[in-house]
Amino acid sequence: MTQHPDSYYAASANLDLHYPALEQDLDVDVCIVGAGITGASAALSLAEKGYKVVVLEANKVGWGASGRSGGQMIFGYACEQEKLTRLMGHSASQSLWQTSLAAMNLMRSRIKQHHIECDLVEGHVHAAMKPRHMKELADWQRSLKNDFGYSSLRMWDHTQLRQQLASDAYIGGLYDSNSGHVHPLNYTLGLVRAAELAGATFYEHSAVTRIEQGATPIAFTDRARVRCRHLLLCGNAYLSGVAPDIERKLMPVGTYITATEPLGAERAQDLIRNNMAVADINFVLDYFRLSSDHRLLFGGRVSYSGREPRHLASLMGQRLRHIFPQLQDVAQQYTWGGYVGITMNRAPHFGRLNGNVYFAQGFSGHGIALTGMAGFLMAETIAGSAERFDLFCKIPHHDFPGGRLLRTPALMLAMTWYRLRDWL
Structure with a gap:
C-alpha cells in the first residue's frame, strides 16, 4: 500500500x-x-x-x-x-x-x-536580494495600503532584517505580522x-x-x-x-525541500531570531523556516520536466549553504519534492x-x-x-x-527567460 x-x-x-x-x-x-x-x-x-x-x-x-x-x-x-x-x-x-x-x-x-x-507560528518576510527588489517591495506595500487598506506590512532595511535573519544574502525585506507558517x-x-x-x-x-x-x-x-x-x-x-x-489550464511543476538535522534551540534561534518564515521574490525563489524541533526547512528549485533533478539533495544543500554559510558542518536529514499546480496567469x-x-x-x-x-x-x-x-x-x-506533448518544453523555454532575469 x-x-x-x-x-x-x-x-x-x-x-x-x-x-x-x-x-x-x-x-x-x-x-x-x-x-x-x-x-x-x-x-x-x-x-x-x-x-x-x-x-x-x-x-x-x-x-x-x-x-x-x-x-x-x-x-x-x-x-x-x-x-x-x-x-x-x-x-x-x-x-x-x-x-x-x-x-x-x-x-x-x-x-x-x-x-x-x-x-502555527506568526510572521513572514519577503526578502530582497537586489535594489530592484527593494523598489518592488516598497511599491507593493504602498499599493496594498492605499488601494486595499492592508496596514500590517513593514519595510525593513538591511540592518533591521539582519537583526532577525542571520544571512548576508539579503539587503532588506517586507515583513508581515499577519502571515506565518x-x-x-x-x-x-x-x-x-x-x-x-x-x-x-x-x-x-x-x-x-x-x-x-x-x-x-x-x-x-x-x-x-x-x-x-x-x-x-x-x-x-x-x-x-x-x-x-x-x-x-494546469501545469504540474515539481518543487523541492530539504531539512537539516536538528540544530538545537540556540543555534536555530540564531538563524531566524523571531521564527518567521522567509521567501525571496525571485521568480524561481528560495523559501525557508524553522521547524518546531529546531531544523531548517529550506525549499526552492523547480522542475518542469516531470523528473526529479539529479543529485537533488546536494543541489539543495548548495543553495542552503549559500544563504547560510555558517551551516557548512550541518547534515541534511530529509530531501523531498512534489507537484504544485500552476496556471498560465x-x-x-x-x-x-x-x-x-x-x-x-x-x-x-x-x-x-x-x-x-x-x-x-x-x-x-x-x-x-x-x-x-x-x-x-x-x-x-x-x-x-x-497541448500535452509540447506544453512542458514551451514552459521550460519561458522559465529560462525568468531565471536569466533573476540572475541579472
Whole structure:
C-alpha cells in the first residue's frame, strides 16, 4: 500500500490515519475527489451542514502537495493583486483580496476550534536580494495600503532584517505580522480528522479513473462507483486524466525541500531570531523556516520536466549553504519534492462543469490558506450561497500552449527567460 512520501513531515506526523479502499457502490449527497486541504475543508464544511459526504483519495489522505509544501501562510495570491485588478476591475479585486485575508482567518479559527496541532507560528518576510527588489517591495506595500487598506506590512532595511535573519544574502525585506507558517501535513491530517468526526467518510487507495457528468454525477474507481448530487474535483496537480477540459489550464511543476538535522534551540534561534518564515521574490525563489524541533526547512528549485533533478539533495544543500554559510558542518536529514499546480496567469482556477461538478485548482504555490477557503466556498455554494465562489470563476484562464506533448518544453523555454532575469 502507498504510504506518505519520505519527508520530515511524514516522519513528524502526529496522527496516523488509516481508511479502507472503496469496495462497494454508494449513493451520497456529495462526492469529493482528493483528500488534501481543499477536499478535507469542503468535507468538513459540508458534513457540519448535514450533507452525506464521501471523499475518495487515490493514495493516503494528505499525500499530495497539501502534505509536502513549504507551509508558508501568506496573504493574497501567487499572481499578485495588481494583476487581478487588471483582469477583473478594482471592485472584484477588492473582494478577492478580502477573501484571501478571510482564508488565513479561517485557517486560524479551524486550528483553534478543532485543536489541530500543526505548529502555527506568526510572521513572514519577503526578502530582497537586489535594489530592484527593494523598489518592488516598497511599491507593493504602498499599493496594498492605499488601494486595499492592508496596514500590517513593514519595510525593513538591511540592518533591521539582519537583526532577525542571520544571512548576508539579503539587503532588506517586507515583513508581515499577519502571515506565518505551519506544519502542512499535520494541518491537513487535522482537517481530515475534524471532517471525519463531523460525519464525512474517507476512502484511501481509491483512485477515481473517470467521471460521468449529468443530473447525478458518478465517480468511478477500479472497484466501485459513487453516485452523487454534487461532485467536487479537489485533486489539483494530481488529477491527471479525470477532467481534460480543466487539465489543459494546469501545469504540474515539481518543487523541492530539504531539512537539516536538528540544530538545537540556540543555534536555530540564531538563524531566524523571531521564527518567521522567509521567501525571496525571485521568480524561481528560495523559501525557508524553522521547524518546531529546531531544523531548517529550506525549499526552492523547480522542475518542469516531470523528473526529479539529479543529485537533488546536494543541489539543495548548495543553495542552503549559500544563504547560510555558517551551516557548512550541518547534515541534511530529509530531501523531498512534489507537484504544485500552476496556471498560465498564476491566479487560482475555480469553476463548475455542467452545473453540479465543481473544481478548484491552480493555486500556483500559494495554497496553504487558500485551499482551505476553496473547499469552504464550494461547500458554501452547494448550500446556496454562491457569490464568493462565482467571483473566482470569473477570473479568465487560458490553456497552456502546445497541448500535452509540447506544453512542458514551451514552459521550460519561458522559465529560462525568468531565471536569466533573476540572475541579472
